[in-house]
Amino acid sequence: MPINRAAGGREGALSVVDYEQKVIRAVKSERAPLGYLTGEYGYGKTSTALHVWQSAEEANLVAVPPFQMLHLADLITAAHGWLRYRLTARNPKLALELDELHQQVTGQNLEEEARAKRVNAETLREWVERGRFILDLQPADFIRFFHRATEIVQRGGFDGWLMLPDEIQQYIGPAMLRSDDPIAPMFNLT
Secondary structure: OOEEOOOOOEOOEEEHHHHHHHHHHHHHOOOOOOOOOOOOOOOOHHHHHHHHHHHHHHOOOEEEEEEEOOOOOHHHHHHHHHHHHHHHHHOHHHHHHHHHHHHHHHHHHHHHHHHHHOOOHHHHHHHHHHOOOOOOOOHHHHHHHHHHHHHHHHHOOOOOEEEEEEOOHHHHHHHHHOOOOOHHHHHHHO
16 A cells, blocks of 8 residues: 555555555454555654554554564564553453463474474573574464454454564565575465
């Protein structure tokens, strides 16, 4: 969805307000809008994302605020942390259910990785928490987490949730320097 910083937009582009309303309507209609904000340094991408975050929260969505995405798994880490925070205030039991979901999605892979690498699972868990080991989650893991998290959030009285990763070039750039393909895993997920 091309947007324009001008309040009225321009031909073929939405204003920021129109953009945020379109995203909020899509989430509330139980659709999964995909998109990104792009522009030169200093254009205001993070400020725009913060504005969308505030508007989404005011519209009874849980909006994960902009966060720096260094690894694809950061999507689950950030979502779990913010959703848990918001659910704890409304329904602590649902926050615990979200914790169980997070453990199911990431813990299973931790156990598999620990066996494959012949290390203690608890040690690997500590490495993950410190950012020293990145889980190689599969698209199905992300989808399962997102789907179940949506059900939990809705049972908590919210109309849905929205995630706003920021600084995605921090994910893409280093991977490309290592000759990895950062786009394929993201493409497979979307």
